[in-house]
Amino acid sequence: MVPENIPELPFEHFLCFEEVAAFAAELARSCPELVTLSTIGESREGRPLQLLTITDSTTGPATEKPAYLIHGNIHAAELSGTHAALFTARQLVIDHANSDLLTDIAFYIIPRINPDGAEFVVTTSGTVRSRTDRTQERPNTLYQQDLNGDGLILTMRIQHPDGPLALDPDDPRLLVRRRKDTPPPYYRTLPEGLIHDWDGGEAITIEGRGFDWNRNWSYDWRPEPEQHGAGDYPFSEPEMRALAEFIHSHPKIFGILGYHNGPNGTLRPPSTGADTDLDQGDVLRMQELAEIGEKHTGFPVIPVVKYHRATSRDINLRGHFHNFGYHHLGLFVFEFELGTLVNSAGIKTEEIFAVSSDQEYEALMRRVLAWWDEQTERDQIFRAWTPFEHPQLGLIELGGLLGRHMAGPTLKELRTIAANTYRFTLDHAGDHPKVVVEDVCAEHVDGTVYRIRARVANRGQFPTHITNKGRSLRRLQTVQVAFYPGSGVRLVSAEGHRNLGHLPGLTGSRVLEWFIAAEGAGEDLCTVHVDGGTGGNTAVTIPRPSCP
Numbered sequence: 001m002v003p004e005n006i007p008e009l010p011f012e013h014f015l016c017f018e019e020v021a022a023f024a025a026e027l028a029r030s031c032p033e034l035v036t037l038s039t040i041g042e043s044r045e046g047r048p049l050q051l052l053t054i055t056d057s058t059t060g061p062a063t064e065k066p067a068y069l070i071h072g073n074i075h076a077a078e079l080s081g082t083h084a085a086l087f088t089a090r091q092l093v094i095d096h097a098n099s100d101l102l103t104d105i106a107f108y109i110i111p112r113i114n115p116d117g118a119e120f121v122v123t124t125s126g127t128v129r130s131r132t133d134r135t136q137e138r139p140n141t142l143y144q145q146d147l148n149g150d151g152l153i154l155t156m157r158i159q160h161p162d163g164p165l166a167l168d169p170d171d172p173r174l175l176v177r178r179r180k181d182t183p184p185p186y187y188r189t190l191p192e193g194l195i196h197d198w199d200g201g202e203a204i205t206i207e208g209r210g211f212d213w214n215r216n217w218s219y220d221w222r223p224e225p226e227q228h229g230a231g232d233y234p235f236s237e238p239e240m241r242a243l244a245e246f247i248h249s250h251p252k253i254f255g256i257l258g259y260h261n262g263p264n265g266t267l268r269p270p271s272t273g274a275d276t277d278l279d280q281g282d283v284l285r286m287q288e289l290a291e292i293g294e295k296h297t298g299f300p301v302i303p304v305v306k307y308h309r310a311t312s313r314d315i316n317l318r319g320h321f322h323n324f325g326y327h328h329l330g331l332f333v334f335e336f337e338l339g340t341l342v343n344s345a346g347i348k349t350e351e352i353f354a355v356s357s358d359q360e361y362e363a364l365m366r367r368v369l370a371w372w373d374e375q376t377e378r379d380q381i382f383r384a385w386t387p388f389e390h391p392q393l394g395l396i397e398l399g400g401l402l403g404r405h406m407a408g409p410t411l412k413e414l415r416t417i418a419a420n421t422y423r424f425t426l427d428h429a430g431d432h433p434k435v436v437v438e439d440v441c442a443e444h445v446d447g448t449v450y451r452i453r454a455r456v457a458n459r460g461q462f463p464t465h466i467t468n469k470g471r472s473l474r475r476l477q478t479v480q481v482a483f484y485p486g487s488g489v490r491l492v493s494a495e496g497h498r499n500l501g502h503l504p505g506l507t508g509s510r511v512l513e514w515f516i517a518a519e520g521a522g523e524d525l526c527t528v529h530v531d532g533g534t535g536g537n538t539a540v541t542i543p544r545p546s547c548p
């Protein structure tokens with residue numbers, strides 16, 4: 001039954017923390033047997049890291065079921081992920097009326113893993129990757145701040161004879177790279193803000209130390225300067241540490257999806273090296289899954305190492321989530337790059353990555369603004385350049401494009417994109433391993449002795465080790481069977497509990513047999529508990545046959 005009071009998810013503006021929290025709470029209230037709201041920890045500034053657990057709790061707790069994890073907004077400006085994650089949470093609840101998925105598995109959805117950074121971007125449109133350390137203000141360093149009282153952090157353009165930029169003759173809203181025949185005026189740009197303890201010199205650092213939390217994961221982590229944004233050590237950032245601890249304390253998680261914004265793409269491992277560093281069977285399977293993502297979204301499949309401009313070499317992102325997910329968790333992990341405003345303007349990712357010169361980039365930006373001019377329903381992505389008396393720099397101009405709007409597709413388009421990525425999640429999550437007990441049979445042998453037989457099988461698509469890599473990792477638990485004789489019943493066969501190892505998908509099964517002596521008068525001969533690892537837990541109680 002579709003809950004009547006399920007909240008609407010408006011795709012009208014970027015959601016501040018309070019709005020995300022209010023929606024999550026309302027969703028949980030609307031359907032308490034399907035949705036639980038909790039937290040996995042606290043952000044550095046003390047905001048709760050909210051987790052929506054979505055499963056049909058009448059069929060068992062989430063911790064007993066195969067589980068699929070979605071996180072969004074690791075990068076502060078990549079706000080689309082929060083909307084897409086919340087869309088999935090809401091749609092899972094609605095679709096429960098026509099689907100068994102929440103009966104079989106659980107979803108863990110963390111719509112905004114970086115609430116502090118996102119709040120800065122939502123409220124100011126300022127620039128931060130994941131976090132900027134502002135605890136120590138340093139001399140000659142510009143710290144972003146709203147100066148003209150409009151609440152926004154815009155761009156300051158400052159006339160200077162050495163300025164590398166000039167007005168675009170075709171679209172004066174834009175600045176273009178200065179060339180030898182470019183007429184003045186020439187400009188430098190800085191983010192709106194004040195320069196701490198400025199000595200008046202030319203060398204101005206922008207902001208404190210930056211952190212990129214998608215470089216803070218444990219696999220092949222490297223310190224700065226080898227990996228920009230890495231942090232001090234793997235999981236030095238409390239939000240990433242909370243997420244890693246959550247993942248490792250939930251061993252039934254079998255699939256993970258992260259939401260980001262960049263030129264749209266369906267990203268898969270590896271994030272360093274090449275496909276040849278991974279198990280070949282795993283590469284084929286992850287490619288096949290990623291192609292399902294491409295089919296639903298139109299976002300091209302791109303291994304992370306290839307997610308770059310055509311003129312660049314392959315990239316190596318150390319401490320990246322994808323390599324962690326594959327090498328340390330043994331899972332197929334994906335990220336959707338949900339697009340940018342350039343994609344919304346009808347420019348494909350291949351075209352964005354094909355840009356190889358300043359002139360080509362400038363032409364692309366002119367197309368974006370020309371497209372934007374034609375839109376009837378649109379956000380204000382551009383603020384007119386306006387003179388401003390800066391307390392340190394003198395007369396400058398404030399204006400330009402808003403970073404928070406440029407970072408993602410239009411919210412109108414995002415609704416469609418979120419529906420498409422949801423379909424991928426259904427397909428990926430629908431391949432979950434599913435450990436069941438079949439063909440249960442209790443047979444009277446002689447006197448008080450019975451033979452118990454049962455088949456423990458994985459009828460889900462994925463094997464319980466998910467990837468070939470996962471077969472060797474201790475984190476992915478093997479299928480364990482515990483045998484408990486009923487009251488007055490004694491196990492007479494040598495072995496009660498069994499470790500079945502991993503079970504292949506669909507066809508993987510083991511027939512188990514026990515002999516017991518039922519001397520007492522209890523009704524139940526035994527109970528078989530199966531801890532199926534990523535295939536979920538199950539149990540059967542076997543009664544004494546009525547006609548021995």
Ligand SMILES: [Zn+2]
Nearest residue numbers: 075078260261
């Ligand atoms: Zn990102």
